[in-house]
Amino acid sequence: MENITEMLKGVLEGCVLEIISRGETYGYEITQQLRELGFTDVVEGTVYTITMRLEKNNLVNIEKKKSTMGPPRKFYTLNTAGQEKLDIFWENWDFVSNKINELKTKEIKRRG
């Protein structure tokens, strides 16, 4: 729990799914968007391990396209399973974040 790195575990994949759901995009761009969001420590390697996992779990469609800015890009879009996974992610996120905010603000029941 040294920095926000550990706090990102388990939510970064969901963030990547969300970014892909907004429209066709590729690893390098996803990384930049996460950094713009505020997660400045996220590096390419981290995002690629996530996109590889999404591929392996058949949550995305892939299309390779040429780029004038460098090597070819691998564009991702969510398939149905990916969209379902994303929906579940947001449900889980709402549950967990609500519970943690509850812990932050409310009293705790203590046994007599």
Place this chain on the structure above:
Amino acid sequence: MENITEMLKGVLEGCVLEIISRGETYGYEITQQLRELGFTDVVEGTVYTITMRLEKNNLVNIEKKKSTMGPPRKFYTLNTAGQEKLDIFWENWDFVSNKINELKTKEIKRRG
């Protein structure tokens, strides 16, 4: 990211710190409070690895007391370093949860 387990990584230690900050408590009771909160999958072993880590990092004071309900309990209270760690945790949590909620609701800037 199968269930909420992975989402709890990096926040569970902070939750334990918060629970201890509310008043002297011990591992078994912390586990029960986390389960009452809604994190029903949290088991004793998980909490003990966290409290051991807190001990190792000198974030807690320890006092062993007898119990009429079973074996002796190890009661924890936060020391100054533990309170500081907790403050940082909540700062990080606010940052991360705000950013994620931002991602959830807002548009993404895309490059032209």
Place this chain on the structure above:
DNA sequence: CTCAGTATTTAGTATTACTATATACCAGTA
């Protein structure tokens, strides 16, 4: 030609939560 920026990939490591088990104390009960 070299370098910086863009772009993907992978081997290895650290952190963290879970599984499973062992140990132990006490009360109720057969």
Place this chain on the structure above:
DNA sequence: TACTGGTATATAGTAATACTAAATACTGAG
């Protein structure tokens, strides 16, 4: 006595995930 269940701590091993670091490759600017 012996056994069971609830309370309570501890630890070895595993799985998941994000990071570090490096390799590879394409393009344009100098």
